[in-house]
Amino acid sequence: MNFFAGLLLLMMPEENAFWTLVGIIDDYFDGYYTEEMIESQVDQLVFEELMRERFPKLASHLDYLGVQVTWLSAPWFFSIFINILPWESVLRIWDVILFEGNRVMLFRTALALIELYGPALVTTKDAGDAITLLQSLAGSTFDSSQLVLTSCMGFLCVTNAKLYELSEKYRPDVLLIVEERTKTGRQVWKDSKGLASKLYNFKHDHESLMEERKSAKDSADGDASKSEPSSSYLEELLSSLSADTEVDSVLDLQERVGRMKVELFRLLEEKRAAVLRAEELETALVELVKEDNRRELSAKIEELEQEVADLHQGLADKKEQEAAVHKVLMQLEQESLITEDARKHAEQDAAEERNAVIVLQEKYEKAMASIALMEDRVAMAESILEATMQSELGLTKVPSPPQTQLDSARRKVEGLLSFGLKWRDKSKGKSEESMEGKSNSSTQDRENPGHG
Numbered sequence: 064m065n066f067f068a069g070l071l072l073l074m075m076p077e078e079n080a081f082w083t084l085v086g087i088i089d090d091y092f093d094g095y096y097t098e099e100m101i102e103s104q105v106d107q108l109v110f111e112e113l114m115r116e117r118f119p120k121l122a123s124h125l126d127y128l129g130v131q132v133t134w135l136s137a138p139w140f141f142s143i144f145i146n147i148l149p150w151e152s153v154l155r156i157w158d159v160i161l162f163e164g165n166r167v168m169l170f171r172t173a174l175a176l177i178e179l180y181g182p183a184l185v186t187t188k189d190a191g192d193a194i195t196l197l198q199s200l201a202g203s204t205f206d207s208s209q210l211v212l213t214s215c216m217g218f219l220c221v222t223n224a225k226l227y228e229l230s231e232k233y234r235p236d237v238l239l240i241v242e243e244r245t246k247t248g249r250q251v252w253k254d255s256k257g258l259a260s261k262l263y264n265f266k267h268d269h270e271s272l273m274e275e276r277k278s279a280k281d282s283a284d285g286d287a288s289k290s291e292p293s294s295s296y297l298e299e300l301l302s303s304l305s306a307d308t309e310v311d312s313v314l315d316l317q318e319r320v321g322r323m324k325v326e327l328f329r330l331l332e333e334k335r336a337a338v339l340r341a342e343e344l345e346t347a348l349v350e351l352v353k354e355d356n357r358r359e360l361s362a363k364i365e366e367l368e369q370e371v372a373d374l375h376q377g378l379a380d381k382k383e384q385e386a387a388v389h390k391v392l393m394q395l396e397q398e399s400l401i402t403e404d405a406r407k408h409a410e411q412d413a414a415e416e417r418n419a420v421i422v423l424q425e426k427y428e429k430a431m432a433s434i435a436l437m438e439d440r441v442a443m444a445e446s447i448l449e450a451t452m453q454s455e456l457g458l459t460k461v462p463s464p465p466q467t468q469l470d471s472a473r474r475k476v477e478g479l480l481s482f483g484l485k486w487r488d489k490s491k492g493k494s495e496e497s498m499e500g501k502s503n504s505s506t507q508d509r510e511n512p513g514h515g
Contacts, residue, residue: 067084101238103137107136110174114174128189148210159215202338
């Protein structure tokens with residue numbers, strides 16, 4: 064019960080723990096921890112029937128291996144799963160037991176463990192392997208939610224009424240066995256008491272016999288009469304001792320069997336404790352490995368987070384660079400568009416200039432042709448004028464100085480030439496001014512593309 068007391072002392076003060084322990088033993092587990100342990104034996108038989116009813120294949124396999132169900136369930140029921148299941152599972156099972164106020168959860172949990180680990184037990188080929196495997200598997204039941212759910216929902220047929228009915232069925236047999244055992248124990252105790260009294264009497268009678276032998280040396284007459292009853296009594300005592308030795312041999316065998324049982328249970332308990340310690344060490348080692356793994360994992364996570372942060376920073380820098388490059392590309396594309404527009408405008412202006420030059424060239428050629436025509440006309444006019452003047456001179460016979468007439472004709476021709484040249488220069492100047500204006504406008508368009 065030290066495990067119960069330890070569990071309760073972890074939860075409450077010392078006095079409360081004591082009275083809680085008294086209440087649990089007297090109310091919930093009455094008859095469990097008495098000298099005869101009647102209720103415990105009854106519950107073992109009840110659980111065995113429930114297990115055979117629910118798991119017949121596993122029960123047949125255990126019978127084949129020679130494993131009694133009591134070997135499996137007795138440690139669970141006596142300790143209420145303390146040091147059998149992990150701590151969290153034990154606390155949750157105790158919560159249900161204390162809340163319901165009966166032992167139904169005890170049977171349901173045991174059946175749930177058999178259901179969870181029954182398939183593994185079927186594969187065993189030895190009684191020791193089966194018991195050890197079930198103890199180790201039960202100690203590794205860390206999923207308390209699954210265990211409680213399987214216990215409460217998977218075995219709803221196990222009720223307090225059914226347990227009471229089965230207990231009433233097996234209790235008379237258990238009481239009969241306990242009564243026979245008690246009678247046998249009393250008979251053995253009486254025989255052993257009789258043997259002790261006989262040995263005590265033999266000791267004192269032997270001393271009196273020795274005294275009589277000493278007195279026989281002084282008086283030889285009374286030796287025969289005193290030695291005969293003493294020898295007859297000695298023979299009677301030896302015959303009784305021979306019968307008692309047979310009883311002693313039987314008692315020695317029973318005592319040896321009892322000692323061997325006690326030693327076997329002690330060895331099994333030590334083995335179970337060793338297995339529990341090994342499991343605790345294994346659990347502690349697993350926790351240490353998990354802790355080391357957690358530390359390594361946290362370090363790796365920090366490294367990965369740092370790398371991710373660096374990658375994010377590099378990605379942000381790259382995005383900024385891409386944005387800058389994109390901006391430069393947009394500017395270059397805009398400038399290329401502006402340049403293309405300026406080139407197109409320049410080509411248009413050059414084409415217009417070429418057309419203007421062609422037009423001016425045509426106009427110039429036409430002007431030169433008209434000048435040449437005018438010169439021809441002037442020459443013709445001069446010849447006509449000269450002929451006219453000669454004819455006039457011949458008709459009138461008015462002498463006129465030829466030099467004066469020639470000068471007047473030349474003046475007229477020069478006047479016509481000067482008029483033609485002025486008209487040509489004037490038309491040429493207008494064409495040059497129009498070309499300059501167009502070239503200036505194209506230059507302004509190139510310098511101010513946005514305004515264009």
